[in-house]
Amino acid sequence: MHPMLNIAVRAARAAGTIIVRGFEKHNEVATESKGANDYVTQIDKEAEQAIIAKIQQSFPNHCFMGEESGETAGADTDFQWIIDPLDGTTNFIKGIPHFAVSIALLHKGRLDQAVVFDPIRSELFTASRGQGAQLNGYRIRASKPRDLNETILATGMPFKNKAKFGEYALSLNKIFHECGDIRRAGSAALDLAYVAAGRHDGYWERGIKTWDIAAGELIVREAGGLVTDFKGGNDPLYSGEIVAGSAKVVQGLVKHLK
Numbered sequence: 001m002h003p004m005l006n007i008a009v010r011a012a013r014a015a016g017t018i019i020v021r022g023f024e025k026h027n028e029v030a031t032e033s034k035g036a037n038d039y040v041t042q043i044d045k046e047a048e049q050a051i052i053a054k055i056q057q058s059f060p061n062h063c064f065m066g067e068e069s070g071e072t073a074g075a076d077t078d079f080q081w082i083i084d085p086l087d088g089t090t091n092f093i094k095g096i097p098h099f100a101v102s103i104a105l106l107h108k109g110r111l112d113q114a115v116v117f118d119p120i121r122s123e124l125f126t127a128s129r130g131q132g133a134q135l136n137g138y139r140i141r142a143s144k145p146r147d148l149n150e151t152i153l154a155t156g157m158p159f160k161n162k163a164k165f166g167e168y169a170l171s172l173n174k175i176f177h178e179c180g181d182i183r184r185a186g187s188a189a190l191d192l193a194y195v196a197a198g199r200h201d202g203y204w205e206r207g208i209k210t211w212d213i214a215a216g217e218l219i220v221r222e223a224g225g226l227v228t229d230f231k232g233g234n235d236p237l238y239s240g241e242i243v244a245g246s247a248k249v250v251q252g253l254v255k256h257l258k
Helices: 001-025 042-058 089-094 162-176 190-198 209-221 247-257
Strands: 031-035 038-041 062-066 070-072 078-085 099-108 110-118 123-128 133-135 152-155 182-183 202-206 227-228 240-247
Touching: 001 042, 001 078, 001 099, 001 110, 001 123, 031 162, 038 042, 038 062, 038 089, 038 162, 042 062, 042 078, 042 099, 042 202, 062 209, 078 209, 089 182, 089 190, 099 190, 099 209, 110 190, 110 209, 123 190, 123 209, 133 190, 133 209, 162 182, 162 247, 190 202, 190 209, 190 240, 202 247, 209 227, 209 240, 227 247
Parallel strands: 062 078, 152 182, 152 202
Antiparallel strands: 031 038, 062 070, 078 099, 099 110, 110 123, 123 133, 202 240, 227 240
């Protein structure tokens, strides 16, 4: 395992311990609203602090972008860690056991290392650039369905900006009538990890943040999948929209999303 990936795994597991402990008493966890249908808990904050502290023990000069703490400058600007300490906070608050820790490392602007950790199922999805993707140490590959009508797809609804639902619904209607079925589970990081593992054949979402998808994007790519924006561009990290799957699936989705 790459040394920096090893540190990311340790950080993700440290955060996972905090999350699982909090989930056991999720009804007692302090929750704040950051905006419309956008929440943060004390567990999000504690988990992010634990991740940053663990990474800084080994790499004190690196930069950070965290969902809760924002950007933190470091002396070594070649490296930036992108962190979502609890992707699926609403699920966590409601007691739905589907959420993950997401940690990615950018090296000179390119995704280099990635971890998505589901602490409830103890599933650890990892990737290093050029080295493939793994689930709990075993190689994973994205599926390659022959046609959209064979696929199970994942998506996310525009719940933070419901004025966009009409546009989303038009695309959803077209896609639904071409695919096998659609899932909406509430964690972009796990949606992407599941695409990488072949559990989902594809995924799309708009209104997404960099920290939601950074780790998952690299894991999908290293599992042999394709990741684009809604126009088919190959750099969706900061675009606010993402499409992932095999080349054939992405092509089929993009034609309804442009």
